[in-house]
Amino acid sequence: MDISQSKRKPYVRQVxxxxxxxxxxxxxxMLREGTCLFVGAYTVILLCGLxxxxxxxxxxxxxxxxxxxxxxxxxxxxxxxxxxxxxxTWFSLAPxxxxxxxxxxxxxxxxxxxAQYIGLAAVSVIVLLIAILA
Amino acid sequence: MAEIMEIEVLRYRPEEDNEPWTQRxxxxxxxxxxxxxxxxxxxxxxxSTLSYRWSCRMAICGSCGMMVNGxxxxxxxxxxxxxxxxxxxxxxxxxxxxxxxxxVVDMSDFMQKLEKIKPYIIPKEEKDLCDGEYIQTPKQLxxxxxFSQCINCGLCYAACPQYALKPEFLGPAALALLYxxxxxxxxxxxxxxxxxxxxxSGVWSCTFxxxxxxxxxxxxxxxxxxxxxxAESAKDYVIxxxxxxx
Ligand code: SF4
Ligand code: FES
Numbered sequence: 001m002d003i004s005q006s007k008r009k010p011y012v013r014q015v016x017x018x019x020x021x022x023x024x025x026x027x028x029x030m031l032r033e034g035t036c037l038f039v040g041a042y043t044v045i046l047l048c049g050l051x052x053x054x055x056x057x058x059x060x061x062x063x064x065x066x067x068x069x070x071x072x073x074x075x076x077x078x079x080x081x082x083x084x085x086x087x088x089t090w091f092s093l094a095p096x097x098x099x100x101x102x103x104x105x106x107x108x109x110x111x112x113x114x115a116q117y118i119g120l121a122a123v124s125v126i127v128l129l130i131a132i133l134a
Numbered sequence: 135m136a137e138i139m140e141i142e143v144l145r146y147r148p149e150e151d152n153e154p155w156t157q158r159x160x161x162x163x164x165x166x167x168x169x170x171x172x173x174x175x176x177x178x179x180x181x182s183t184l185s186y187r188w189s190c191r192m193a194i195c196g197s198c199g200m201m202v203n204g205x206x207x208x209x210x211x212x213x214x215x216x217x218x219x220x221x222x223x224x225x226x227x228x229x230x231x232x233x234x235x236x237x238v239v240d241m242s243d244f245m246q247k248l249e250k251i252k253p254y255i256i257p258k259e260e261k262d263l264c265d266g267e268y269i270q271t272p273k274q275l276x277x278x279x280x281f282s283q284c285i286n287c288g289l290c291y292a293a294c295p296q297y298a299l300k301p302e303f304l305g306p307a308a309l310a311l312l313y314x315x316x317x318x319x320x321x322x323x324x325x326x327x328x329x330x331x332x333x334x335s336g337v338w339s340c341t342f343x344x345x346x347x348x349x350x351x352x353x354x355x356x357x358x359x360x361x362x363x364x365a366e367s368a369k370d371y372v373i374x375x376x377x378x379x380x
Contacts (some may be wrong), residue, residue, distance in 0.1 A: 009148035010232035010240050015298045023204055026295065029343045093344060097361040104276040 032089040038082035041075075090115045136162035139214055141172055143184065144226040146233045147174040147198035154225075154233060158180075163214055169225065170198050170209035173237075186237040193351055196287030200237050201226040206289035206349045244288050247304055251312040251327060258322030274319040281351045281359055282315035290356050296339055303339040304330060306346035306356030313359035328370055337363045 020026040045067075052063040066072060094116060095109035136161045146147035146154040159180050161172045172203040173186050191210045198209035201222050203217065217223045231359040257268070290306035291297050297305050304312075316324045316348065331337050340360045 008234070011146050011148070012232045013154075013229070013296075019295055019298070025345050025374060026343065029345075033341075048319060071330040086303065091363075093342065094345070096347070096355070097365065099362060100135055101273070105274040106276065106280070107232040123228070 004116070028089075032086065035082040035086040038079040039086055042079045087120065137327050139163040139172075139217075140222060141176070142224040143173075143176075143237070144224075145184075145236055146227075148235060154189045156372045161214075163218075164370055165215050167210060167214045167225070168210050169200070169202060169207070169212045169214065172214060172223075173209065173225075177237065184237075185235045185377060188355070193336045194285055196285035199287045199289050199292065200335055201229055201292065206292035208287060208289070208351050211351055230292050230294065230298045231288065239288075241288055241300065244286075244291055244305070247308040248286065248311060249306050250266045250304070250313070252323060253311050253315060255315060255318060256323035256326075257320060261319070268320040270319055277319070278314045278317040280309045281317075281354055281356075284310060284314075285352055286349065289351060290354075293349040295343055295345075295347040296341055300335075300339055300347060304333075304335055306340075306360065307354075309337060309357035309363065310354050310359040312362060328367070331363050331369075332367045340364070 006133060020030045049060070049063050052059040067076075091113055095112040100107040100112070139162075141159050141161050143157050143159065144154045145151070145157045159176045161167075161175055161180075168191075170186075170188050170191060173184065173188075177184050177186075186198070186200070186209070188198040190197070190212065193208050193211040196208075199206060200209055201207070201224075202209075202212055202227075203220060203222070213313075214223065225237060227233045227237045227239045229312060232245070234240045255268075258273060261268070284307055286307060286308070294303075294306055297303050307329070312327050315321050316327055337360050340356065340357075342361065344357045347355045350356065
């Protein structure tokens with residue numbers, strides 16, 4: 001008999017369905033991913049508006065009217081918060097997907113994050129101006 | 135009398151246990167004591183049957199990785215004093231790896247993955263010794279230096295839920311190492327390594343949780359390497375669409 005027989009019996013821990021509640025980092029990640037549902041739903045609503053617009057002024061007015069219901073307003077408020085959270089988390093992750101060098105020095109993260117906020121502000125102002133002037 | 139700190143350790147002894155269980159130890163607390171030193175105290179004074187890994191005791195060999203209160207940490211770089219307010223210290227073997235014994239895990243899958251990416255420079259063309267060394271500028275070094283700091287501790291794998299859910303995922307450290315060699319100006323095997331990147335088990339298995347970079351004790355930022363290569367992989371895909379089959 002081989003007396004040096006192995007006693008190995010590696011124990012594999014199962015991944016629980018609730019793994020994302022294990023620490024706040026995972027929960028934050030799930031929240032960030034979860035907010036995309038609102039981004040998606042809002043896109044669908046806008047697309048519906050576009051479709052109604054192509055069907056004539058009356059159809060479009062109906063769509064606008066539907067958006068005045070308390071439920072629609074509540075949804076928009078929640079969706080706004082979700083979208084802002086989504087944007088904030090992605091903005092702070094963006095420096096990981098770009099590597100800009102100044103000479104041999106890597107650009108720090110802060111200016112990259114700031115540039116996105118400035119970009120967002122600029123686009124918002126332009127859209128607002130077009131909406132007011134048009 | 136020194137203050138006492140209670141340390142909980144997840145025990146598993148394959149020859150007698152069917153599953154892990156928790157054991158508590160009372161360890162005298164000193165301000166400069168690391169988790170690793172606390173384990174040494176336990177082994178020397180309280181329980182010689184406890185198994186754990188270490189070598190350098192200075193955050194460079196990567197052997198002493200374990201879960202400290204649920205987060206992957208190097209035992210030698212983590213101090214009892216930082217857990218006084220938490221009131222307890224719970225030590226477990228690194229998550230997402232099979233437990234071999236007590237705090238020792240089986241890392242062979244991780245090692246195989248590191249090996250798979252060919253972690254060495256494969257020059258474009260062999261140079262004769264007489265032609266001198268391969269020259270590199272500080273700027274060329276800066277392109278990959280951060281990713282060359284990895285000590286293969288596996289903390290990032292313990293932090294990655296995708297690796298837990300999908301064990302075939304190449305994972306953070308291996309992809310960071312792959313990036314390190316690909317971006318080295320002296321290397322010529324990028325096209326070959328990109329085949330691994332482009333696979334389902336390559337960068338596309340990453341859902342950008344980002345905890346790997348958070349726990350890395352060496353600031354390697356594997357999440358960055360993976361995101362950068364998602365862009366590269368997408369570029370590869372588009373270029374391949376227009377290129378005739380060869
Ligand atoms: S990337 Fe960081 S956490 Fe991952 S193995 Fe290397 S040093 Fe450890
Ligand atoms: S003992 Fe070497 S890294 Fe901790």
